[in-house]
Amino acid sequence: MHRAFQMDLCRLRLRAAREYVKTLEASLAPVSADPLEPLKVNAVVQGIGPTFKLTLSIQNTSASRLVSDLQISFLYDQNLYSIKRAFFKVPLLVPGLTYPIETFVQSLSDTISDTIKVFVLRVGRCVPLLTAHIHMPVNEGVLLG
Numbered sequence: 001m002h003r004a005f006q007m008d009l010c011r012l013r014l015r016a017a018r019e020y021v022k023t024l025e026a027s028l029a030p031v032s033a034d035p036l037e038p039l040k041v042n043a044v045v046q047g048i049g050p051t052f053k054l055t056l057s058i059q060n061t062s063a064s065r066l067v068s069d070l071q072i073s074f075l076y077d078q079n080l081y082s083i084k085r086a087f088f089k090v091p092l093l094v095p096g097l098t099y100p101i102e103t104f105v106q107s108l109s110d111t112i113s114d115t116i117k118v119f120v121l122r123v124g125r126c127v128p129l130l131t132a133h134i135h136m137p138v139n140e141g142v143l144l145g
Contacts (some may be wrong), residue, residue, distance in 0.1 A: 030111070033086060038062045039070075039093070041132045043122060049107050049139030054083075056101045056132075060093035067093040072101060075117040080134070082106040083116075090120075107139040 019066040026031040038061040060067045070090035074083055093099060105116070114135045119128040 002052070007040055021058055027136060036065070037067055037122070037129055038065075039067065039120060041118065041130060043118065043134045045105075045136060047133065052105045052107065052136065054103050054105050054134070056114075057098045058090060058093065058101065059093045059098045059121065062095045064095060066095070069123040071121045073119045073121060075119065076115050080107065080109050080112060080114050082108060101108065105136070107136070110139055113138045 003117070016106060027054040040059045040061050042057040042059075044055045044057070046055070056072065058072070072088040072090060074086045076086075082105070084106070086103070087131075088101055088103075090101070091099065100122065107113075116134045116136055120130045120132075121128050
């Protein structure tokens with residue numbers, strides 16, 4: 001029984017490691033896998049709708065390397081959301097500091113919510129450095145009004 005448990009545990013660890021590698025290779029993690037550009041993104045959604053404040057916090061996690069020439073873009077369903085500013089040029093990122101980037105998201109639906117994807121891009125590269133998926137809340141402002 002113990003041997004079967006140990007074998008199942010090893011299989012679980014192996015599967016988790018494989019899925020983690022797939023996530024890093026596809027740039028689907030909110031932490032960059034590139035050692036030359038170590039970045040981290042965090043997103044906070046505030047509000048009850050129909051307008052939400054979306055705050056992205058981007059951080060250079062390197063010990064001494066500056067990161068520049070970055071852009072942030074959003075991918076979303078335009079039938080459900082309208083983003084006031086959907087493209088940002090990121091300033092020079094100093095190691096250890098967190099840079100907030102704010103925009104407003106207008107919900108165009110009363111009952112449906114969806115995911116907004118955030119891409120952190122390097123100028124001149126076609127593959128994003130990292131990707132974050134933001135699960136938007138349902139527009140509850142209609143219920144109050």
